[in-house]
Amino acid sequence: MAAQQEVSPVTGIIDECLVVIDFGEHEGKSVLEVADTQPEFYDFLIESREGGQCMIRRSKDKCFRLYVSSTLQ
DSSP states (O other), X not given: OOOOOOOBTTTBTSOXXXXXXXXXXXXXXXXXXXXXXXHHHHHHHHHHXXXXXXXEXXXXXXXXXXXXXXXXX
């Protein structure tokens, strides 16, 4: 039996340490770093994902980047 993989409320099955925020004052920080140091912003990311406003894209350099759009709804 395979071990169950933990699912992040922000990044899904991708490890939070592998996803970099690509906007605002937290640009360049991993989602895991923000979860540890900025719990209010992490809550905002969770709400944005639940509202369908988050998008994770893999860039040319193979990094996962997190975007939040205020125009998606």
